Amino acid sequence: MSALPSVLITGASTGIGAVYADRFARRGHDLILAARDLTRLNALAARLRQDYGVAVDVVPTDLNVPAALGRLEALLHNDERIGVLINNAGAAGTGGFLDQSPDQVAQLIGLNITALARLSAAVAPRFAAAGRGAIVNVGSVVGLAPELGMTVYGATKAFVLFLSQGLQLELGPKGVYVQAVLPSATRTEIWERSGKDIDALPAVMEVDDLVDAALAGYDRREPVTIPPLHDAGQWEAFEAARTAMLPNFMQSQPAPRYRAAA
Ligand SMILES: NC(=O)C1=CN([C@@H]2O[C@H](COP(=O)(O)OP(=O)(O)OC[C@H]3O[C@@H](n4cnc5c(N)ncnc54)[C@H](OP(=O)(O)O)[C@@H]3O)[C@@H](O)[C@H]2O)C=CC1
Numbered sequence: 001m002s003a004l005p006s007v008l009i010t011g012a013s014t015g016i017g018a019v020y021a022d023r024f025a026r027r028g029h030d031l032i033l034a035a036r037d038l039t040r041l042n043a044l045a046a047r048l049r050q051d052y053g054v055a056v057d058v059v060p061t062d063l064n065v066p067a068a069l070g071r072l073e074a075l076l077h078n079d080e081r082i083g084v085l086i087n088n089a090g091a092a093g094t095g096g097f098l099d100q101s102p103d104q105v106a107q108l109i110g111l112n113i114t115a116l117a118r119l120s121a122a123v124a125p126r127f128a129a130a131g132r133g134a135i136v137n138v139g140s141v142v143g144l145a146p147e148l149g150m151t152v153y154g155a156t157k158a159f160v161l162f163l164s165q166g167l168q169l170e171l172g173p174k175g176v177y178v179q180a181v182l183p184s185a186t187r188t189e190i191w192e193r194s195g196k197d198i199d200a201l202p203a204v205m206e207v208d209d210l211v212d213a214a215l216a217g218y219d220r221r222e223p224v225t226i227p228p229l230h231d232a233g234q235w236e237a238f239e240a241a242r243t244a245m246l247p248n249f250m251q252s253q254p255a256p257r258y259r260a261a262a
């Protein structure tokens with residue numbers, strides 16, 4: 001058993017989650033891997049045990065099934081070896097809002113929002129009491145870009161960013177690190193799963209590069225890591241513009257532009 005904290009990774013069967021698993025195993029962490037595809041999880045776990053000598057448990061989990069989600073919540077709540085949660089599992093859905101049924105909308109929200117928030121809520125009190133721990137939430141630049149036409153997906157990712165920033169404020173002073181990672185297009189199966197042609201995109205990041213960049217942000221305890229954004233000053237200006245508005249929201253009177261003409 002490793003002396004380092006164990007890392008629980010959702011969506012670890014492939015893509016970004018599988019590379020996170022490789023990188024944390026390489027660093028010597030024991031792992032708990034969750035996703036639906038048990039065959040893939042077992043194959044990855046066997047390779048990681050073999051390559052890095054770490055302990056790897058697999059927990060077959062459909063995060064849209066409340067009982068399965070509840071089992072993962074209980075694990076996070078009770079297992080004191082787990083010191084890092086990587087909330088990575090997600091789906092993009094297909095089509096625009098008018099193509100999506102209410103059930104499909106709910107499935108996206110269930111996976112990208114409800115599961116992520118519930119798993120965070122299950123582990124946060126234990127981390128806060130211990131004064132340590134890390135929660136990494138994988139969002140997307142789509143959460144900043146309603147123009148991209150992935151409205152529900154983008155809205156779920158806007159939630160991920162907001163939740164992460166709120167948790168940074170609440171949990172950071174208690175010693176818990178919370179990171180929001182915002183990838184842009186990255187070469188994984190999510191594109192095929194959402195019926196999109198990855199080869200039609202102007203630029204695609206390789207998944208190893210994405211995760212290694214996210215971990216560079218993790219190691220320097222960055223609150224928001226946007227691997228594809230070369231000019232960090234753009235994010236800082238965006239945040240500065242947002243926070244500059246905050247003192248102006250408390251007003252007893254509506255703004256003059258909303259007052260009835262005399
Ligand atoms: N690739 C990209 O371009 C970008 C990805 N992202 C985000 O990165 C994260 C990882 O995506 P990525 O690796 O690209 O996608 P993949 O489709 O390659 O992997 C998604 C992972 O989530 C798991 N998953 C999907 N549905 C469920 C479910 N109901 N319950 C449990 N696990 C589930 C899948 O495993 P299984 O099928 O075995 O359950 C798989 O391990 C997502 O949150 C995504 O939104 C953000 C921006 C860009």
Ligand SMILES: CC(=O)[C@H](N)C(=O)O
Nearest residue numbers: 092140142184185190
């Ligand atoms: C399918 C996508 O659009 C991707 N997940 C992203 O967030 O950019």
